Amino acid sequence: MTIDGTWYLTLAAVLFSIGAVGLLVRRNVLVMFMCVELMLNAANLTFVTFSRELNDIGGQVAVFFVLVVAAAEVVVGLGIIVAIFRRRPEATADDANVLKG
């Protein structure tokens, strides 16, 4: 018998909350981005757990697509961050407050 799914869901909830608090507290754009990745992974863990509990491959397919979209998101996001930092080397998340750079 394996671990009950509730424990995986609890762990995912804890990871998601830590990521959310980090996103609210930190001011370094890169670290905020890492916190987003943390929240995405907590959601992935939930998907896989429900996939096992409901005996359905769909949850694992969803995780597969989340991985691909996360890769694309990271590339575009880091491109934006590099573009911002090239103009203003000392910028934090609070300094980027106008749409026109």
Place this chain on the structure above:
Amino acid sequence: MGALLATATLPDLATFVVAAVICVTGAFGVVLSRNPVHAALSLVATLFGIAVLFVEENAQFLAAVQVIVYTGAIVVLFLFVIMLLGVDRRERVIADQFHGQHYVAGGLGALILAEVLLLGTGHWSTGARATSGALSRPIPNVDQLGRSIFTTYLLPFEITSALLVVAVIAAVVLARSHETSPLEDTKDKSPGDATAEREEVGSK
């Protein structure tokens, strides 16, 4: 708590506890470390712990992809950008943008945790069974996932490829310098910039 854990065998229990501790420690490391490089390395610990949990839940293909894509590509890309922008800039983690920001953030975090825990442990999942293929058929995990992706989810899969092409083009457009016009841009671009762009697209 004891009743829930009593059904598990000892190896399963040990794997889960160790992986969970690695995950939570890494997550705290991401949020609390001042140096972005340390945050990225803590993120690797968390992602690896989640890969272990995927194996424990019989999702072997996703565990492998998790290690290859996340720790092999995404975190390396993070580290690359940190190095590109300079690592010596440190941030005061305790600097509030407005008065009491940390209390508000902590309160919101507690609220989110309570809500997700309630949803996760309240047994509110519908219990609808196997609409896209049962997991318990006696074929390997990779076979099953492949069949599902190339039959039921074929259209989303094709759209994903278009998304990746768009992301690659966007990365190239965003990473080039905007100070010069496109014509001069090709002429007097410094070799460092060109390498950076190639790296960025390559590690994708």
